[in-house]
Amino acid sequence: MTITITAFERSPDGGKGLVRDTRVRWALEEAGLPYEVRLVSFRAMKEAAHLALHPFGQIPTYEEGDLALFETGAIVLHIAERQPGPLFPADANARARAITWMFAALNTIEPPILELVIVKFTEGDKPWKDERLLLVQDRVRARLTQLAARLGDAEWLDGGFSAGDLLMVSVLLRLRSSGLLSEFPSLAAYVARGEARPAYQRAFAAQLAINTAPLAAGWGATPRH
Ligand code: GTB
Numbered sequence: 001m002t003i004t005i006t007a008f009e010r011s012p013d014g015g016k017g018l019v020r021d022t023r024v025r026w027a028l029e030e031a032g033l034p035y036e037v038r039l040v041s042f043r044a045m046k047e048a049a050h051l052a053l054h055p056f057g058q059i060p061t062y063e064e065g066d067l068a069l070f071e072t073g074a075i076v077l078h079i080a081e082r083q084p085g086p087l088f089p090a091d092a093n094a095r096a097r098a099i100t101w102m103f104a105a106l107n108t109i110e111p112p113i114l115e116l117v118i119v120k121f122t123e124g125d126k127p128w129k130d131e132r133l134l135l136v137q138d139r140v141r142a143r144l145t146q147l148a149a150r151l152g153d154a155e156w157l158d159g160g161f162s163a164g165d166l167l168m169v170s171v172l173l174r175l176r177s178s179g180l181l182s183e184f185p186s187l188a189a190y191v192a193r194g195e196a197r198p199a200y201q202r203a204f205a206a207q208l209a210i211n212t213a214p215l216a217a218g219w220g221a222t223p224r225h
Contacts, residue, residue: 001065003028003035005075006050007210008042008059015211017204020072021060023170025203027076027163031083039210073106073167080163086199087163094159101157101164109147110171112139116178140180148184155193169194 005028007021021037028035044050046057053061054070062069062078069075077099080087088095115136123129147168151157156165172191175181181188194200 003033004038004063005035006038006040006053006059006061007207009039009044010041010215011207011211013211015208017207018174019059019207020170022203022207023072023167024060024062024075024079025206026166026170026200027079027087029199029202030087030166030197031079031085033079033083037206037210073102076163076167077102086161087166089160089162094162097158098162098164101162102167105164105167105171109143109168110174112136112143113171113174116140116180117174120178137178137180140175140178141183144180144184144187148186151186151190153186155190161197165190165194169200 005021005024008019011019013019025035025037040050040059045054045059050061051057053063053068056070058070060070060072060075062075067078069078076087080098084090084095088098116133119129119133119136123132126132156162157168158164169191172181172187173195176191181191195204
């Protein structure tokens with residue numbers, strides 16, 4: 001059955017791989033599952049056809065036969081369960097810990113990083129911007145300190161690479177331009193290990209190709225694989 005995901009017709013990051021379809025592409029590549037991509041414009045994302053798939057009018061979505069999913073975490077979890085490969089270990093307890101790291105990435109590490117993005121990009125004109133920026137930067141640093149302590153000198157968060165690492169690396173990548181990641185060399189190296197994975201490279205290249213190609217008219221499907 002064909003898997004179809006949605007992505008921005010033109011990503012606001014110009015193809016840096018920071019938009020969330022890259023996480024889903026990466027998971028699909030790790031799992032070795034072929035997929036197609038339907039590109040959606042900002043206008044189409046708020047129209048009925050897309051809202052039926054995604055109640056909040058966002059990307060990415062995931063369709064496979066009768067199944068339609070939204071929320072990157074749920075999509076990556078589904079892919080890992082469908083085709084564990086390198087995403088989920090065989091041992092039940094190790095799998096539960098991988099899921100724990102998926103939640104930690106999305107619920108504990110990502111929120112202060114998103115706050116930082118909000119201060120920088122949508123609150124730049126506010127008189128309290130500088131004070132809030134320092135506060136939020138410290139919140140991010142506190143989480144990175146704890147994460148670096150847990151990672152230690154290990155390659156991945158819990159034994160071998162898993163979907164937990166996939167989401168954690170994806171979340172941390174959003175920090176690179178802030179300079180905060182380079183304050184934590186072990187985390188910067190961890191992120192670089194994630195980016196070096198062939199599956200990540202394929203996912204990154206696929207989204208870059210879309211974001212650097214001439215804009216196609218309308219709502220089309222771009223086959224992958
Ligand atoms: N919780 C949802 C999930 O994890 O799937 C959040 C989905 C989400 O935020 N989608 C964004 C979206 O569709 C794209 S990824 N936004 C349009 C809208 O809400 O109208 C967020 C994103 C956007 C831009 C950059 N960037 O430019 O670097 C990075 C990430």
